[in-house]
Amino acid sequence: MxxxxxxxxxxxxxxxxxxxxxxxxxxxxxxxxxxxxxxxxxxxxxxxxxxxxxxxxxxxxxxxxxxxxxxxxxxxxxxxxxxxxxxxxxxxxxxxxxxxxxxxxxxxxxxxxxxxxxxxxxxxxxxxxxxxxxxxxxVNPGFVMDVLPAVLTQVCTSVKKIRVERVVNASKRRLPLQLKIGAGLKVGEFKEKKATGKFGHIGLVESLQFLAYILNIQLDEVEEELEPIVTKRSLQTEYLTIQKGRVAGIHHTAVGYKDGKEVITLDLKMFVGDHKDYDAVYIDGEPPIKMKILNGVFGDxxxxxxxxxxxxxxxxxxxxxxxxxxxxxxxxxxxx
Incomplete structure (x- = not known):
């Protein structure tokens, strides 16, 4: 340095x-x-x-x-x-x-x-x-859903499957992020923005491919899904009022397959609510590893x-x- x-x-x-x-x-x-x-x-x-x-x-x-x-x-x-x-x-x-x-x-x-x-x-x-x-x-990409699980595999003599979960309460986050995940939108408006390809969390597939690179495999198939999380009650943040039936955030997943098997799964939920943040890594390996960060890693x-x-x-x-x-x-x- x-x-x-x-x-x-x-x-x-x-x-x-x-x-x-x-x-x-x-x-x-x-x-x-x-x-x-x-x-x-x-x-x-x-x-x-x-x-x-x-x-x-x-x-x-x-x-x-x-x-x-x-x-x-x-x-x-x-x-x-x-x-x-x-x-x-x-x-x-x-x-x-x-x-x-x-x-x-x-x-x-x-x-x-x-x-x-x-x-x-x-x-x-x-x-x-x-x-x-x-x-x-x-932090994501850059740590929670890619670098962290990659480092955890260091103590595994073999790895069969990795699942990473990140749950973020967007109520605590800045306005640009709340808007980025569609908070307050109607479901139809969410779908229109989703169609642009420049909406929601960016980088999940990049995290997936980084993990595949670290694990020395070339994925045969990648499936990515982005869906709205719709609130069943009215919500309030410092910046927004979200009406019942409107979008509170996103559920974003990326799954990598090798030889017909699901080998890497990244599951991200970012939405406004009263839930607790957490980050979790589950490695099906020898030895198996289950790691959970209570209250999550604060993004900014x-x-x-x-x-x-x-x-x-x-x-x-x-x-x-x-x-x-x-x-x-x-x-x-x-x-x-």
Missing amino acids: KKKINAVQFGLGPIGQLCAKTIIQKHSDRINLVGAVDIHPAKVGKDLGELIGVENLGITVVDDIRSILRKNKVDLVFHTTTSFMSDVKEQLVELIKLKLNIVSSTEELFFPWFRNTQIAQEIDNLARRFKVRVLGTG TATVASLINSAYLIFNARPGLLTMADIGLPHGYLKI
Whole structure:
């Protein structure tokens, strides 16, 4: 790991702001945040401290990273803009050509070799050419439903089947996530949004394919289903009123088959209600493993932690498009 990383926060939505704030408050001894980028006119020109709720930092938000590079040496970019490879490709290409390492929260970037093969190959080739590293990570994908079960298989002499469950009470989460899972929609509206292919949780199939890659199998078939969870009573969050009979959230599954057998199942429920969060991994192996995290892993905080902790590790990896399997054992850092 470099002694101290000079970094830029690229994208200042809720996750980007939390990432910047966490770096300033908890990681300033290891990461020197030298700039922030966003294209929203209401953010450009403001001091970053004002946006993230701390004292003025002397870091002015700009809409072009080149203005930061003219004044600072930058090692790495924390990239937190959007979920889809097709939408971030140009951003990634620009950053790579500027010889910047990238840790990104883009869900499809976590394991893009299955659904975005061509873009992934282009990014990998370019990153190798400019000798930088590009990594997609987060909490899901990035940990709960992929990296965590993969690590648990270390103590199994054989693995027959893996099932991972994640249940999230979206009542506690930010408005963009509640909207992302369709909270408050009519069922017909949910189906229309589902048909766009850019709705609901993004990255479940990427998690599935990552697990298959780790387990050294090529799946014969993948089944993915996204269905609404409809509330039987009216619900209220800080942001929304959800009427009885409307959508409270999603039930999203991805199942991988090998030789006609179901070998990997990922089951995700994210909805508004009064239920308890949890994450669970069930491994049919030798020995069998059943692990449950009571109250679950809180998504926003964990996403930021994964971005920051991975940033320390990627400099040990080869240049190119990386996965979490390429950077060594992911871990946090003890603060006393």
